[in-house]
Structure formats: C-alpha cells, structure tokens
Amino acid sequence: MTASLPEYQSREQSGGIRCIFVGKYRNKHGLLKMKNRLGQIAKLDNLVVAATLLSASGLANANPAPNKEFYPLIELTVTRLDVARDVALTKWDTRKSVEDLEREKQVISTAALESSAVGVPEGFARDFFSDQIEANKLVQYGLMAQWHRDGKAPTSPRASLKDQIRPKLDKLQTAFIQQLASTEALRSKPECAAQLYAATSGYGSERRLSALYSIALDRALARVCVS
Structure with a gap:
C-alpha cells in the first residue's frame, strides 16, 4: 500500500x-x-x-539618546528618594503617619522663597518641590507595605529625624534650587520631555533602579519641564 x-x-x-x-x-x-x-x-x-x-x-x-545634562538633577532626586527609607523607618517605629501636611507646607513655602531669590519662578518651585515630596511619600508607602507583608521592618540602624534626616533634606533643597536655576534653558526646550524621559530611562537602567524607585523618579520630575 x-x-x-x-x-x-x-x-x-x-x-x-x-x-x-x-x-x-x-x-x-x-x-x-x-x-x-x-x-x-x-x-x-x-x-x-x-x-x-x-x-x-x-x-x-x-529613541533619543539620554541627555546627560539632566543627570545632576536626576542624581539629586534619587538621593532624596533614598532618604525616604530613613524617614519610613522612623515613622514605622513611632507609628506616625507618612503624610505630614504642616511640615510639607512649610518645606514648599521655604523652597519657593529661596527659589525666587535666584530667579526660579515661585509657582514653578512650588510645583516642583510638591512633586518631590509626593514621590518621597510614594517610596515610603511602598517600603512600609513591604514591611507589613514581611511582618517586620529591617533592623538597620535608625537615623535621627531632627539631627540627621532633616538637615540632609535641607542641603538637598539648596542643591535642587541651584540645579533648577542652571538648567532653565535646558528645561525650556520643546524637546525637554522626550530628552528627560530618555535620561531617566537611561539612568534607571545604568543604576538598576527598582520598579518602585523608577516610578517615584518619574513622579518627582513630572513637572520639571517648562511648558
């Protein structure tokens, strides 16, 4: 067959x-x-x-190549986000709320006044530092959610909120204002948003940022480009 x-x-x-x-x-x-x-x-x-x-x-x-002129601003943002871990540990131990509206209002007002003194528009500064604070809280909530799932927080040494954390945040605030003043032309370009996206993506890949920190980085710089 x-x-x-x-x-x-x-x-x-x-x-x-x-x-x-x-x-x-x-x-x-x-x-x-x-x-x-x-x-x-x-x-x-x-x-x-x-x-x-x-x-x-x-x-x-x-896809445009990362514009590394944004890197100093990104680096400052990531450094500020790193401080969120110390803040979260302090609030975990003291059982305080992540949100502190009075403190946030004070920080934003002070930053806006200091920014206007060097030519950075006060309204823009308020938006920028408000975004930085929201991103910082985003990291705190994310970390604390993980600690709740684990049933405990890390046992690493705690930093003093008054003597270590807030002075560090104050120094970062001054550095941010200097960067905002020096990058005005860069942030005013029509292609700012595309270049910033490429820069944050490139930086995140180079430094292997976690998903939480990558999202927080985008949140922190959401309004850095001058529209």
Whole structure:
C-alpha cells in the first residue's frame, strides 16, 4: 500500500544515519521540486530576517539618546528618594503617619522663597518641590507595605529625624534650587520631555533602579519641564 504522504526511514550505515525518502519524493523529479521549494523558503526566511533587523534599527534610532545634562538633577532626586527609607523607618517605629501636611507646607513655602531669590519662578518651585515630596511619600508607602507583608521592618540602624534626616533634606533643597536655576534653558526646550524621559530611562537602567524607585523618579520630575 502506497503512503499518501512522504514517509521517512532511517538506516545506520558506516556509523552514520542515512535518510531514505519513500513515496511522493522518491523519484528524481520529486526531489528536484522539494529542493526548489526549500530554496524558496530559505529566501523568504532571509527577507523576514532582513525586515526584522531594519525595523529594529528604525525603532532604536527613533529613541533619543539620554541627555546627560539632566543627570545632576536626576542624581539629586534619587538621593532624596533614598532618604525616604530613613524617614519610613522612623515613622514605622513611632507609628506616625507618612503624610505630614504642616511640615510639607512649610518645606514648599521655604523652597519657593529661596527659589525666587535666584530667579526660579515661585509657582514653578512650588510645583516642583510638591512633586518631590509626593514621590518621597510614594517610596515610603511602598517600603512600609513591604514591611507589613514581611511582618517586620529591617533592623538597620535608625537615623535621627531632627539631627540627621532633616538637615540632609535641607542641603538637598539648596542643591535642587541651584540645579533648577542652571538648567532653565535646558528645561525650556520643546524637546525637554522626550530628552528627560530618555535620561531617566537611561539612568534607571545604568543604576538598576527598582520598579518602585523608577516610578517615584518619574513622579518627582513630572513637572520639571517648562511648558
């Protein structure tokens, strides 16, 4: 009984395996047709690979390279976000709320006044430092949620909120204001948002920021570009 589809048999010969085609591709004409078909498939595969590589190249070129002029501002932001861990530990121990509206209002008002003194618009400064505070709280909530799941907070040494944490935040605030003043032209460019996105993405990849810190970084710099 002749098979309707190609059948394959294998036979050991001289330590190797030789495939014998039986059925449709048994004769010479059938083998030639098969060879031509395989050649067509190979050409199609090459075209698909070439198109894929061209498409990938186009996507890579569409994404702007990170503008590292933003890196000092990003670095300051990440440093401030790192302080959130110390703040969260303090509030965890004292069972205080993450949100402290009176303190936040005081920080924003002081920052706005200091910013206006060096030419940074007061309204912009209020928005910027408000975003920084919200991002900091985002990290605190994220960390404390993890500690609740773990049933405990880390046992690492605690920093003093009054003597260590707040003085550090005050120094960062001064550095932020200087950066805002020196990057006004950069932040006023039409392509600021695209360049900032590329810079934060590049920085996050280089430093291997966690998902929590990457989201907080975007939140902290949400309104840094001058619209």
